[in-house]
Amino acid sequence: MQTQLPTELPETANFVRQVELNRTIEGVYPIAKFARLGEVLLSDEGFVTVKLEFTRSVGIASLRGKVSAQLLVECQRCLKPVETEVSGSFKFALVHSEDEFDLLPEEFEPYLLEDEEQSIIDLVEDELLLSLPMVTIHQEACSEFMSNQNEAVKTAIKAEKEAENPFAALKALKEELSNKAN
Ligand SMILES: [Zn+2]
Structure with a gap:
């Protein structure tokens, strides 16, 4: 054009x-x-x-x-x-x-x-x-920012829970084993 x-x-x-x-x-x-x-x-x-x-x-x-x-x-x-x-x-x-x-x-x-x-x-x-500024962000709070952040927090919590599960499973297994030993 x-x-x-x-x-x-x-x-x-x-x-x-x-x-x-x-x-x-x-x-x-x-x-x-x-x-x-x-x-x-x-x-x-x-x-x-x-x-x-x-x-x-x-x-x-x-x-x-x-x-x-x-x-x-x-x-x-x-x-x-x-x-x-x-x-x-x-x-x-x-x-x-x-x-x-x-x-x-x-x-x-x-x-x-x-x-x-x-x-x-x-x-x-x-x-x-x-x-050019090193970092450019909206002056006012970004309209999409909060929802994006909530999404990120949810993802992080989910990942953490998943990461916790093997330990929870291991703990349950240990308890089961010690119960059997008794
Ligand atoms: Zn923004």
Whole structure:
């Protein structure tokens, strides 16, 4: 199905060139473009809001960015879909070698430029994956949670009873044997 995109943003860019142009890339990317992220989502519908500012900051080629999205994941309590607001921000210094890492002011994270063009998709995706909460559950008590839990408790009790039975049987046998001995 063809969806209407508000604006078509580039998927890759030469980050150094963007700094020279003092460019800001701002808009949305369809969630469907992020394959790795898609693996942890229940739906790839919707958009990721992105703002990337390429600029020179205290003499350092830098990329400051913000990403956010409303993502549909599985509630880890009731296993039903739950929406979660994910956002992240970052401040990268664009460096050409690892030797430059140590020279950076503390406020920057290093971003190693390995090719001429960099993937904006990968960068945004990494940030979203890093920003995903470890555990997502419904804010209010999950409607299905209690019944699921009751079911789990029943199963556990049943398993325990079954596990008890061999001992009960053994005990009965022992009693029977001692009665016979008397
Ligand atoms: Zn839930």
